[in-house]
Amino acid sequence: MKFNNTYHQLGDKFYQSAIPAKVSNPTLLLWNDTLAGNLNLEASFCRDKLALAQYFSGNKILTGSEPVALAYSGHQFGQFNPYMGDGRAHLLGEVCDKGNTQRDIQLKGSGQTPFSRRGDGLCAIGPAIREYIMSEAMYALGVPTSRCLAVVSTGETVYRELPKPGAVVTRVAASHIRVGTFQHFAARADVESLKALTEYTINRHYPTIDIKADDYILELIKAVGANQIELVVQWMRVGFIHGVMNTDNCAISGETIDYGPCAMMGVYHPGTVYSSIDKNGRYAFANQPNIAQWNMARFAESLISLIDEDNEKAVELLTPIISQFSEDFNNAYYAMLATKLGVHDLSLIDKAFIKELLDILQNQELDYTSTFVQLTHSLSDVEQAENLKISFGKWYNDWRTLLQDGKIDNNTAQALMQVNNPVVIPRNHHVEAILTECETSGDLSRADRFLQVLRSPYKQLPHTSEFQDLPEDGDVNYRTFCGT
Template sequence: MKFSNTYSQLDGAFYQRISPEQVSRPQLLLWNDELAGWLQLTEEFCRDRALLAQYFSGNRLPDGADPIALAYAGHQFGSFNPQLGDGRAHLLGEVLSGNGQRYDIQLKGSGQTLFSRQGDGKCALGPAVREYIMSEAMFALGVPTSRCLAVVATGEPVFRETAKPGAVVTRVAASHIRVGTFEYFAARGDLGSLKTLADFTISRHFPDIAGNPELDNEEKILHLLQAVINKQISLIVSWLRVGFIHGVMNTDNTAISGETIDFGPCAMMGIYHPGTVFSSIDTRGRYAFGNQAAIGQWNMARLAEALLPLIDAVPEKAVARAEPLIRQFSRDFDLAYRQMLANKLGMATADEQSTALANGLLTQMQEQELDYTQTFARLTLSLKDAGLTQQLGQELGPWYDSWRTLLADNAITPARAKSLMAQNNPQVIPRNHHVEAILQDYEQNGGSDSINDFLTVLRSPYRLLPQTEKFQDLPADGDRHYRTFCGT
């Protein structure tokens, strides 16, 4: 790896410089060959599994790495915590991918830091494997996401409710700058660091803003806010398209880059219901499937609050300039959401008719307790399958006929509609019961015979492979009793 370390060149207020803890018996369990190639790692390096285990457990540091634990704050379930930070993670540095973009390489579960808050700094094997599976699935589904390069078993126990095998997961992300990073400095009144962070973020993630000579400093901050809002809208619409529930949309888990980050209590929705919640810690449904857009807007309001001192020295003027961007969030989201639903129904353009039709289907799905992914997948296939057309006509009644009529009225042929739908409606998702079965195998046996087939299918979610059917089945209880838990 050829590391550069631009974030660690900022002053010490942004991080703690600290090395990962040593582990006793590192063993490489999962290695992402495709991602390794994209990061331009050499084939010789990638073949040495013992060496990979040493590097990606934290026992050895790659040349040029400069490990740090990042400082940040965050609103957690609506309550502000002024100091969180990387309590069990070490950012090794940054590398350039094949397309010239800069990516962070971070170890998670790699030991205590200044920000551990009396935690052990460790990660159990199950959550590490979950992040690997889910991030690969999200990437293949076309959802902006961080990814995992490796999962290494540490050979040491981690104590949660019971003793569990420990692991270190290597996360690759566009960066680890969060809304909570801005909140950290704003809460301290450290305007110098806040300005440094904003300049760094603009330079790294939004070079078009940085290089625009027509923008003054205050206008650049407003453009930064708008750019982050746009990325969050795109991200959340992508989540809703595939039925993903993040489960813990705190501001410290909201990446400025617009990537999905932190897969602790995440899950996939089966039976459609906007109130679906699986996270055991989300007792009030704050982060339910259908609430994610509103929470996205709420999180962007917190970012705007943090940026106010950089927008204008007069608070009232700063609010007047930032508030319209936050208000516009819901309108822009609604347009993107309606367009997404139209695409899922084979229509390239959203209008009142497509929106009414989509809403009618969602209502019917909720009333009949239909599976979200399966319903749209079957609709897609029905455009070329007369038998499935008849089945869905009986199951969905007049709605199905109305949909086919609307396609015909808009001169959208079945082939054209199917092509668009096939790009937006996956045939398979990482079903919760299949994910849990694999995690259980790893925790009990140190591995799973099914994971390779599972990952093969998840990496081609819009195609029907010979193994796909094996992972399309619905859970026996409809996930009614399913719960996810925070990895800490």
């Protein structure tokens, strides 16, 4: 890897130097060959499992890497914490992929840092493999996301509720700049660092913004907001629930990061919550758009000092931008749902008609993913169409009429639906079963089959049916926990 380490140039207020902890017996469990190729890693290096285990456990430092733990603050469930930072992660540096895009390489679960406080900085094998599986699934589903390059078992025990085998996961992301990174310097009234971070962020992620323009801060806020809208719309397209949308987990790049208590919605209900720490449903499925807007408001607040010396004037400029978020999201959300119903042109379909379908799903307690797959198949399967006419009644007939009146033939509608409605998702009960198997037996064969299926979520592969069944209890008592 040829490391760039450009973030270091911002100065030591932005990070603390930190060396990953040594582990006793690192073993490579999962390796992402496709991602490795995209990062220009040498083929001979990628074949050396012993070397990979040493480097991606943190036992050895890659040439050119200068490991650091990043500084940031953040709102956690609405409460501001000014003292956070990477407590169990080490940024190894940045590399350029084959598209000449800069990517962060970060170890998670790699030991204590100056930000660990009383934490051990470690990660159990289950959460590490969860992040690998979920991020690969999201990438294949077409959702902006960080990815995982490797999972290495450490040969050591991590103590949580119960003793667990330890692991280190290597995350690859566009960057680890968060809303909380901006909040960190705003909270300290460090305008100089805030300005340096803003310019760095624009150069790295939004290079079309003219830093010399008077309104460049406002343009950055608009651009970051637009990316957040796209991200959350894509989450909701596939039924993803992040579970912990704190501002320190909100990436400025617009990628999904931090797959701690995440889950996939089965039975459709807007209030679905699986995260054990989300006691009040703050980050429920249908609350995610509101929280995204809330996070963008916190991002905008952190930049007030750079917009205008007169705070009232700055707020006056920011208010319409944040207020517009809700309308823009609503339009993008319904446009997405229209494509799930085979319609490109939102003017052909009424939002109330789409909402009526969601009400049917909720009232009949239907599975979100399976229902859209059935609707897709019904355009070419007469028996499936007859079944849906019975269960959905007038709505189904009206939908078919809508397609006809819009001059959308069945083949065209079905083709659009097939690329927007996955036939398989990482269902919670399968994820948990595989994580348990990996923890207890160390057997990753089923995990490998699962990943093969999840990497082609819009196709019916030989093993796809093995992972399409619904949970027997409907995930009623399912809970997720922060692990990585």
